[in-house]
Amino acid sequence: MATCSETNSDTEDQDKEYVGFATLPNQVHRKSVKKGFDFTLMVAGESGLGKSTLVNSLFLTDLYKDRKLLNAEERIMQTVEITKHTVDIEEKGVKLKLTIVDTPGFGDAVNNHECWKPVADYIDQQFEQYFRDESGLNRKNIQDNRVHCCLYFISPFGHGLRPLDVEFMKALHEKVNIVPVLAKADTLTPTEVKRKKIKIREEIEQYGIKIYQFPDCDSDEDEDFKKQDYELKESIPFAVIGSNTVVEAKGKRVRGRLYPWGIVEVENSAHCDFVKLRNMLVRSHMQDLKDVTRECHYENYRAHCIQSMTRMVVKERNRKYDLSRNLLFMFLLYNILVFGVQIII
Amino acid sequence: MATCSETNSDTEDQDKEYVGFATLPNQVHRKSVKKGFDFTLMVAGESGLGKSTLVNSLFLTDLYKDRKLLNAEERIMQTVEITKHTVDIEEKGVKLKLTIVDTPGFGDAVNNHECWKPVADYIDQQFEQYFRDESGLNRKNIQDNRVHCCLYFISPFGHGLRPLDVEFMKALHEKVNIVPVLAKADTLTPTEVKRKKIKIREEIEQYGIKIYQFPDCDSDEDEDFKKQDYELKESIPFAVIGSNTVVEAKGKRVRGRLYPWGIVEVENSAHCDFVKLRNMLVRSHMQDLKDVTRECHYENYRAHCIQSMTRMVVKERNRKYDLSRNLLFMFLLYNILVFGVQIII
Numbered sequence A, B: 001m002a003t004c005s006e007t008n009s010d011t012e013d014q015d016k017e018y019v020g021f022a023t024l025p026n027q028v029h030r031k032s033v034k035k036g037f038d039f040t041l042m043v044a045g046e047s048g049l050g051k052s053t054l055v056n057s058l059f060l061t062d063l064y065k066d067r068k069l070l071n072a073e074e075r076i077m078q079t080v081e082i083t084k085h086t087v088d089i090e091e092k093g094v095k096l097k098l099t100i101v102d103t104p105g106f107g108d109a110v111n112n113h114e115c116w117k118p119v120a121d122y123i124d125q126q127f128e129q130y131f132r133d134e135s136g137l138n139r140k141n142i143q144d145n146r147v148h149c150c151l152y153f154i155s156p157f158g159h160g161l162r163p164l165d166v167e168f169m170k171a172l173h174e175k176v177n178i179v180p181v182l183a184k185a186d187t188l189t190p191t192e193v194k195r196k197k198i199k200i201r202e203e204i205e206q207y208g209i210k211i212y213q214f215p216d217c218d219s220d221e222d223e224d225f226k227k228q229d230y231e232l233k234e235s236i237p238f239a240v241i242g243s244n245t246v247v248e249a250k251g252k253r254v255r256g257r258l259y260p261w262g263i264v265e266v267e268n269s270a271h272c273d274f275v276k277l278r279n280m281l282v283r284s285h286m287q288d289l290k291d292v293t294r295e296c297h298y299e300n301y302r303a304h305c306i307q308s309m310t311r312m313v314v315k316e317r318n319r320k321y322d323l324s325r326n327l328l329f330m331f332l333l334y335n336i337l338v339f340g341v342q343i344i345i
Helices: A011-016 A021-035 A051-059 A072-076 A117-135 A163-172 A190-206 A223-234 A274-284 A286-318 A323-339 B011-016 B021-035 B051-059 B072-076 B117-135 B163-172 B190-206 B223-234 B274-284 B286-318 B323-339
Strands: A006-008 A037-044 A083-091 A094-102 A149-154 A178-182 A245-249 A252-259 A262-265 B006-008 B037-044 B083-091 B094-102 B149-154 B178-182 B245-249 B252-259 B262-265
Touching: A021 B021, A021 B037, A021 B083, A021 B094, A021 B274, A021 B286, A037 A051, A037 A117, A037 A286, A037 B021, A051 A094, A051 A149, A051 A274, A083 B021, A094 B021, A117 A163, A117 A286, A149 A163, A163 A178, A178 A190, A178 A274, A223 A274, A245 A262, A274 A286, A274 B021, A286 B021, B037 B051, B037 B117, B037 B286, B051 B094, B051 B149, B051 B274, B117 B163, B117 B286, B149 B163, B163 B178, B178 B190, B178 B274, B223 B274, B245 B262, B274 B286
Parallel strands: A037 A094, A037 A149, A149 A178, B037 B094, B037 B149, B149 B178
Antiparallel strands: A006 B245, A083 A094, A245 A252, A245 B006, A252 A262, B083 B094, B245 B252, B252 B262
C-alpha cells in the first residue's frame, strides 16, 4: 500500500456512481412477460358491417369458427345476445389472452328500442363481478372480465350518425372506452371518407358523446411521435376494410379484396385506416385502454355502487323505520354485494 | 395489374405475420417510467451496527442529516420509536421515492421485553391505512406506506442468533420480507464469516423463521443466471460493511475503511457481500419484494381483518344478544374499519 488519503465523499463523487434502481422498469417488464397479458375487446354495430372479419384481420386468428348466421326471419324478433370468444395467442414470447365480446343481433330487429341495454348490462355485470371478487376474502386468481374497449361500427351508408348510434354511444360512453370505426370503407371514395369523418366527429361533439380520448403527448416526446399522435386524432372514426383473404397485388401477396376494378389492400394506408387502428389498439394504446378502464370506468362504477348503498340507508332512516330494520337492510345489501351470501345472520 | 390470384390465407401465412401485441411489455415499461416508483425499506437491529451508514452507502444519499444520537443514560429507559425519512432520487430518468423506516432504540434498553411490538404495530398500521384507503370511495392518489423489506442487522459478536433476534424475526416474518444481514463484518475473518453464516442459517431453519425467499429460477434461465441465484441464496445472511468515506487504494478512489493493516473496500466482493446485497435489493429483486408485500403479506393482513370481523359477529350472536345489537355492532365495526366514520347511523 503506497499512499492512502481519506476524504469525505463529496456530492460530485456520489453523482458519478450508480445505485441501480434504474433497472426497476426492466424488472417490471420482465415480470409482466412472465405473467402474461389479457385484453377484452367488444365489437358492436349492426350485422353485416364486417365486425368478425375485422377482428380476425386484427389478430390474425379465426375467432368465429363455429358461428351460426341467422336468416332474416329469425332476426326480426331476435333479442341482443352477448357472446364471448377467448383465444390464447403468443408473439415473440409475449402471451396474450384475448377475449372478444360480440353483440350479435344489435340493431337487427325492426324495433330497436333500448337494444343497447343488454350490452350496458353485460359491462356492468363484469364490473359487479370484479367488485365482488376484489372485496372478497381470497383475491388470488381473480378472473378479470372487464371490457377494455368497444369498437363501435358505423355504417358507411348513413348520413353521419344514425339515432341508434347516438343512443348506443351515449348509453355506454361512461362505462367503456368507445372507439368508433367507419365500417366497409371500400364503398366510399377518399373525398367521401374525409367528409363523412368530419361530419361524424362534429356529431360526436354536438351530442356530447365521450369517446376514448388518446392520452396527451408529453412535451418531451419527439416531433415524429407528436405528428403520429396528431394523425391518430384526425383519423377518428377509423375507416376500415377487413379481409381474411390473401390476394396477389403487383407480385406481392397481401390481405385484400379483389374487385374487377382493382385490389383493395387492407394494410395499405392509402386505402384505409386499418393499420392505424391496429397500431393504436394493439401496439401503442392497449395498456392505456386497460388503465383507463381500471382507473376511470371501473372506479366510477364502484363509487356509484357505494353511494347507492349509502343513499338507500339514509332514505330508509328518513322513513323512520325502526333501527334494526335499517341495519338489517344495509347489512344484507353489503353482504349480497360484497361477499355474496357468505355470512348469514 | 398483371396477374391476380385469390387464395384463402393459410396457417403458415398467418404465423409469418405480426400483430404487434409483443409491444405490451414495452407499453408497461414506458408507463412505469412515467409514473415513477416508490420503495419503503425498514432497518432494524441494535444501535451501533451501522444501519444508517449502510443505508447511505446503498443509496448514495445522506438520509440522516438531522440525526441526534442519545447518550447511554438516555437510552436505558428509551422506548422504541419509529422514524421515517423520505428522499426522491433519480437515475437515468427513473424516479424513485425511497422511504427509510428506522427503529432507533430497538434492543437498547436494559429490559427489551416485547420491544419488537412497536415495530410490528407500525407495519400493521400501514396495512390498516392501506386497507381503509383501498376500501374507500375515492381511490385516486392513495399514499402507499406499506413496508416492502426489513433489513435485520445481526451483531457480529453474537454466537449465531441472540434470543432477541429470534423473537423479532418470528414476530415479524409474516408481516414483512425479512432480509438478515451480518453487520460490521470487518471484525470477522473469512473463515469466521463462513462459519457464522452457516450457524445463523441453521438457526433460522431450526426456529422456523421465514425470511424473504428469493423466487425460484425458471428452468429456461441461462446457466449464468442460475449460478448467480445459487450464490445469492448461499450468501444469507449478507455479511456487510458500510462506509460513506472515500479512500485511495492502489491508486483508485473507493468507498472503504482505512485500517493500519489495510483498506477494507465496501464494494470488493472478496471483502464483503455489500455488492451482492445491493444487487439483490435494488437491481434484481426490488419489484419482487414489492409484489410479495402486496400479494402475500398485505393479503394475509386483510384476510385476517375480515375474518376477525366475521368471528366477532358470530360470537355476539352466540351470546344471544338481540338482533339489532348484533347488526349495529357489525355495521359500526365495518364502518370504522373501512370507511372511517363517514356514515353515521
